[in-house]
Amino acid sequence: MTGVFLGLPTAPRGVGHLRGDRSFPDAARDSLRDGQLRANLGHATATIRGKRAAVVGEVPDWAELREAGRAIKAATMARLDDHLVALEEQVTARGGTVHWARDANEANEIVTRLVQATGADEVVKVKSMATQEIGLNEALEAAGIAAHETDLAELIVQLGEDKPSHILVPAIHKNRAEIREIFLRTMPGVDPGLTDEPRKLAMAARAHLRERFLRARVAISGVNFAVAETGTLSVVESEGNGRMCLTLPQTLITVMGIEKVVPTFRDLEVFLQLLPRSSTGERMNPYTSLWTGVTPGDGPQEFHLVLVDNGRTAVLADDAGRSALHCIRCSACLNVCPVYERAGGHAYGSVYPGPIGAVLSPQLTGVEDNASLPYASSLCGACYDVCPVAIDIPSILVHLRGEHVEAQSRTTPEAVAFRALSTAMSNPRLWRLAQRAAGLGRFLARGRPTLPAVLPPPASKWTRTRDLPTPPKETFTQAWAREHGS
Amino acid sequence: MSAREEVLARIRTALGEDRAVVPEIVRDYRTTDERTHAQLLDVLTDRLEDYKATVLRCSPSEVAPTVRAALGTAMGEHSPADVVLAPGLPADWRPDGSVEDDGRPAVALADYAATVTGVSVAIAETGTLVLDGSPLCGRRALSLLPDCLVCVVEADQVVGGVPEGLARVDPTAPLTMISGPSATSDIELQRVEGVHGPRTLIVVLVH
Numbered sequence: 125m126t127g128v129f130l131g132l133p134t135a136p137r138g139v140g141h142l143r144g145d146r147s148f149p150d151a152a153r154d155s156l157r158d159g160q161l162r163a164n165l166g167h168a169t170a171t172i173r174g175k176r177a178a179v180v181g182e183v184p185d186w187a188e189l190r191e192a193g194r195a196i197k198a199a200t201m202a203r204l205d206d207h208l209v210a211l212e213e214q215v216t217a218r219g220g221t222v223h224w225a226r227d228a229n230e231a232n233e234i235v236t237r238l239v240q241a242t243g244a245d246e247v248v249k250v251k252s253m254a255t256q257e258i259g260l261n262e263a264l265e266a267a268g269i270a271a272h273e274t275d276l277a278e279l280i281v282q283l284g285e286d287k288p289s290h291i292l293v294p295a296i297h298k299n300r301a302e303i304r305e306i307f308l309r310t311m312p313g314v315d316p317g318l319t320d321e322p323r324k325l326a327m328a329a330r331a332h333l334r335e336r337f338l339r340a341r342v343a344i345s346g347v348n349f350a351v352a353e354t355g356t357l358s359v360v361e362s363e364g365n366g367r368m369c370l371t372l373p374q375t376l377i378t379v380m381g382i383e384k385v386v387p388t389f390r391d392l393e394v395f396l397q398l399l400p401r402s403s404t405g406e407r408m409n410p411y412t413s414l415w416t417g418v419t420p421g422d423g424p425q426e427f428h429l430v431l432v433d434n435g436r437t438a439v440l441a442d443d444a445g446r447s448a449l450h451c452i453r454c455s456a457c458l459n460v461c462p463v464y465e466r467a468g469g470h471a472y473g474s475v476y477p478g479p480i481g482a483v484l485s486p487q488l489t490g491v492e493d494n495a496s497l498p499y500a501s502s503l504c505g506a507c508y509d510v511c512p513v514a515i516d517i518p519s520i521l522v523h524l525r526g527e528h529v530e531a532q533s534r535t536t537p538e539a540v541a542f543r544a545l546s547t548a549m550s551n552p553r554l555w556r557l558a559q560r561a562a563g564l565g566r567f568l569a570r571g572r573p574t575l576p577a578v579l580p581p582p583a584s585k586w587t588r589t590r591d592l593p594t595p596p597k598e599t600f601t602q603a604w605a606r607e608h609g610s
Numbered sequence: 611m612s613a614r615e616e617v618l619a620r621i622r623t624a625l626g627e628d629r630a631v632v633p634e635i636v637r638d639y640r641t642t643d644e645r646t647h648a649q650l651l652d653v654l655t656d657r658l659e660d661y662k663a664t665v666l667r668c669s670p671s672e673v674a675p676t677v678r679a680a681l682g683t684a685m686g687e688h689s690p691a692d693v694v695l696a697p698g699l700p701a702d703w704r705p706d707g708s709v710e711d712d713g714r715p716a717v718a719l720a721d722y723a724a725t726v727t728g729v730s731v732a733i734a735e736t737g738t739l740v741l742d743g744s745p746l747c748g749r750r751a752l753s754l755l756p757d758c759l760v761c762v763v764e765a766d767q768v769v770g771g772v773p774e775g776l777a778r779v780d781p782t783a784p785l786t787m788i789s790g791p792s793a794t795s796d797i798e799l800q801r802v803e804g805v806h807g808p809r810t811l812i813v814v815l816v817h
């Protein structure tokens with residue numbers, strides 16, 4: 125059963141950042157030509173892959189934690205309505221106010237209204253995927269409210285008038301020299317002798333934001349986990365910018381996708397082990413804040429929680445794609461993906477890039493609005509292997525490809541990305557690689573359409589897009605050997 | 611229909627009439643620790659040092675001088691009045707001349723150079739200190755704004771893993787889990803210590 129069939133609305137067009145201007149292969153063509161971008165990404169993702177592998181490897185019960193994480197998420201989705209109602213009750217009982225938003229527009233209106241009610245014309249923000257997804261900064265700006273991003277990477281993106289390209293490290297595509305250049309150009313009063321040493325750059329950000337934190341009256345955050353049973357909300361971070369926002373202002377507005385709820389406080393013992401090791405490759409991130417409603421004399425005295433659907437219920441309706449909602453946004457799947465490593469995050473056109481983006485964005489928007497994304501993968505399965513909540517991304521990709529094919533009339537021009545699939549399937553080298561990784565077996569066994577039905581009629585017609593999703597031969601092979609040891 | 615009713619109705623539609631039974635959650639991961647307490651203290655020390663925190667061990671009678679020495683090392687010459695204490699800090703932990711948090715507006719805590727607090731629980735395996743907003747730990751801004759944070763941990767507060775640690779805290783308290791000094795990995799995914807939170811973390815382990 126799909127959400128479209130049941131009439132459940134997907135995320136509306138014209139607001140937020142779930143759809144790109146161009147198809148994945150078109151956008152990827154540009155990034156593949158950008159040698160600097162590819163070098164930056166290759167360097168950064170190799171670093172994080174090594175760190176993750178080391179700290180995951182030292183946990184003897186990782187498999188048990190992963191299975192528990194998966195099961196908790198599946199159990200949550202199976203009773204999502206009950207858990208949200210419980211969460212609302214607990215937050216309200218402890219002095220918070222809960223708001224519900226059907227979609228991005230409604231969420232933006234609610235937040236704008238809440239900020240306006242405080243009389244503030246600026247807010248400080250903690251990095252939040254949900255607020256990026258709904259385009260909150262733009263909505264606030266249109267209402268004359270300045271939104272200051274405070275996460276270092278978000279700050280780099282905001283000052284550089286750029287777009288985020290990674291879930292965890294939105295500025296992963298920038299190297300230290302480029303970051304230095306952005307800071308020198310855009311930070312008022314920055315030391316002209318600023319070097320590109322990461323520590324110096326971090327200090328420049330500290331100095332730049334300090335005064336903003338101290339004067340802020342309103343903060344906006346996202347949430348990593350919201351506990352239904354107790355009303356406890358949590359933000360997992362590293363720099364302390366999150367703590368500044370969650371602690372100092374008078375008013376805190378937290379925006380969360382409805383899938384972020386977990387049933388019990390005990391469930392955090394699983395996720396607070398899975399998340400840090402999978403995302404930054406640390407045993408624990410420097411700071412995790414947990415708060416429940418309002419605490420007199422400690423932190424914001426006014427607290428609002430905005431629960432946002434924006435297409436999530438449409439995802440929930442599809443049993444074959446629902447588990448994309450289990451994602452805890454660790455970004456491990458991005459860091460191991462050979463396609464992401466070469467194409468970069470911008471090519472996905474959505475705030476959710478990489479393997480998870482390829483399955484989540486098309487489901488949130490309806491597959492017709494992100495038709496090329498389910499093809500932005502070689503189905504190698506690396507994303508599934510590293511996912512701390514065991515989301516079977518390759519199977520969902522195949523499922524979405526099937527949906528897309530079904531939605532297409534045979535006579536209409538195929539989507540550009542559809543040709544990209546034919547590229548992979550008709551390139552002998554990739555074909556062999558896919559077979560070796562058993563990706564082909566997965567593809568043949570799980571997808572509803574059999575292989576010939578998936579291929580567009582002129583299967584050999586791959587020349588035009590040959591260099592696009594097909595990564596350059598040498599580096600692809602090298603990456604493959606590195607990741608899979610063969 | 612209100613947005614609340616509509617979102618809930620959508621969820622009910624999505625899940626369908628005949629809801630699948632909720633899958634069982636098997637918790638066969640580790641929830642206890644077989645290591646000796648002495649080993650756990652060593653693990654905690656190792657993890658904290660890995661985060662570039664400083665760990666000093668002392669006996670219960672030496673807490674105040676150890677805290678004072680730690681502050682001296684971290685800050686060099688300083689006035690004791692630049693050091694602010696959690697209001698519930700035991701009298702014999704307090705370095706002479708330091709001042710208790712007097713409840714001034716939170717942002718004014720930025721005027722202090724250092725803070726001394728206790729903790730609610732410490733998790734050895736991840737090198738994590740949990741502060742719970744109690745008088746011993748102080749309000750959240752106290753362990754955030756001054757640039758140097760000294761946390762005093764008593765040996766019996768140290769547990770093995772995350773499940774044991776979370777089992778000891780009140781879920782509705784304002785909790786802060788601290789694992790090392792403030793840090794970022796945002797530049798080329800390399801960890802750099804010291805951004806907005808305290809750049810120096812000193813743990814005094816009392817046993």
Ligand code: SF4
Pocket residue numbers: 402450451452453454455456457458480507510511512513514515
């Ligand atoms: S899909 Fe899994 S691996 Fe990817 S970001 Fe989400 S939780 Fe992490």
